[in-house]
Amino acid sequence: MNDNELIKKIAAKDHTAFKTLVERYQTLVISTCYSLLGNRQDAEDVAQEVFIKVYQEAKGFRGESKISTWLYRIAVNLSLNWRRKRKWDRFLDIFAFWKQEEGGNAYPFETETEDRPDRVIESKERKRILSLALDALPERQRAAITLHKYQGLSYQEIAEVLGTSLAAVESLIHRAKLNLQKKLLPLIDRI
Amino acid sequence: MDCKFVRKNLVGVVEGQLPPEVRKRIEAHLQTCNRCTDLVEGFTQAWQAWEEPTGIELSPLFWTRLEQRISAAEGKRALPLARDGQRWLRPIAALATILIGIFFGYQLGSLSTPRVIQSSEQINSAVEQFVDENLGSLYDFPAGSVGEFYVSLGQNN
Numbered sequence: 001m002n003d004n005e006l007i008k009k010i011a012a013k014d015h016t017a018f019k020t021l022v023e024r025y026q027t028l029v030i031s032t033c034y035s036l037l038g039n040r041q042d043a044e045d046v047a048q049e050v051f052i053k054v055y056q057e058a059k060g061f062r063g064e065s066k067i068s069t070w071l072y073r074i075a076v077n078l079s080l081n082w083r084r085k086r087k088w089d090r091f092l093d094i095f096a097f098w099k100q101e102e103g104g105n106a107y108p109f110e111t112e113t114e115d116r117p118d119r120v121i122e123s124k125e126r127k128r129i130l131s132l133a134l135d136a137l138p139e140r141q142r143a144a145i146t147l148h149k150y151q152g153l154s155y156q157e158i159a160e161v162l163g164t165s166l167a168a169v170e171s172l173i174h175r176a177k178l179n180l181q182k183k184l185l186p187l188i189d190r191i
Numbered sequence: 192m193d194c195k196f197v198r199k200n201l202v203g204v205v206e207g208q209l210p211p212e213v214r215k216r217i218e219a220h221l222q223t224c225n226r227c228t229d230l231v232e233g234f235t236q237a238w239q240a241w242e243e244p245t246g247i248e249l250s251p252l253f254w255t256r257l258e259q260r261i262s263a264a265e266g267k268r269a270l271p272l273a274r275d276g277q278r279w280l281r282p283i284a285a286l287a288t289i290l291i292g293i294f295f296g297y298q299l300g301s302l303s304t305p306r307v308i309q310s311s312e313q314i315n316s317a318v319e320q321f322v323d324e325n326l327g328s329l330y331d332f333p334a335g336s337v338g339e340f341y342v343s344l345g346q347n348n
């Protein structure tokens with residue numbers, strides 16, 4: 001069954017078709033959310049919201065763009081909203097008497113330095129450093145560069161996802177790279 | 192001077208997108224500067240993180256949870272994310288704790304109302320009453336204990 005047929009069935013509240021769509025695209029959605037949020041649990045929560053939105057809005061999907069583009073768009077928008085909301089949650093965390101350990105934080109801070117011969121940065125540390133630098137980027141720059149680098153989207157596809165022009169995407173990614181360079185320098189200097 | 196030039200072109204260096212003359216200038220500098228060589232090496236490694244899989248594994252309950260929420264929403268009852276519920280409970284719990292604290296503090300404060308004593312006789316009788324009520328057990332030492340010895344000393348005097 002192709003994507004458009006699936007969407008038609010989902011619009012008619014067919015759970016089996018919905019499950020097929022989820023299985024087909026869950027990796028795409030979760031990895032997009034994860035690259036923007038940097039936290040596994042948050043990524044999964046937002047991915048749930050993405051699919052719920054898809055289920056609820058399937059009727060309105062006109063098939064003008066690819067389903068993947070539509071999914072990327074929803075995933076990016078909801079992830080960015082989630083990040084804004086998280087700022088408010090951090091305030092509420094002051095009251096976190098029973099705050100649970102944030103399970104699955106993607107980039108645990110590691111200070112071990114002894115097993116680092118010849119300044120080889122371990123994979124986990126590389127991800128942590130890049131994540132810290134990414135975290136400091138303005139949200140549209142972050143979205144553009146993660147879609148390009150992690151998801152392998154072309155500039156044209158990113159323009160469709162972000163609802164902007166090709167030139168704007170080129171500019172976003174150029175500025176994102178310059179900013180990342182600036183943010184990464186002190187982090188690397190410290191190693 | 193060229194250290195600054197290298198630092199400005201790190202992304203270009205690692206992505207191999209520099210014009211030949213810039214690349215040559217940087218390579219020449221790297222031959223002579225260990226600090227920049229280390230920096231380029233560190234930056235190259237950090238940039239590699241883009242290529243590495245995130246390794247994120249989906250929870251086996253992802254679909255089950257999603258279907259439950261869809262079904263609940265269809266029944267006009269949207270299930271909130273559990274973690275959201277907890278977040279909103281926090282300030283309420285904090286306020287409740289403060290109010291409970293104030294309540295118990297007030298109760299403790301009103302447990303014993305201080306008596307106003309105006310003469311030495313009243314002081315003596317108040318002390319006796321207090322000792323009778325509260326300290327009688329101090330004299331209940333086991334036979335032969337050090338406590339009993341001291342009590343007997345006091346009685347002898």
Ligand SMILES: [Zn+2]
Nearest residue numbers: 193194224227
């Ligand atoms: Zn140098």
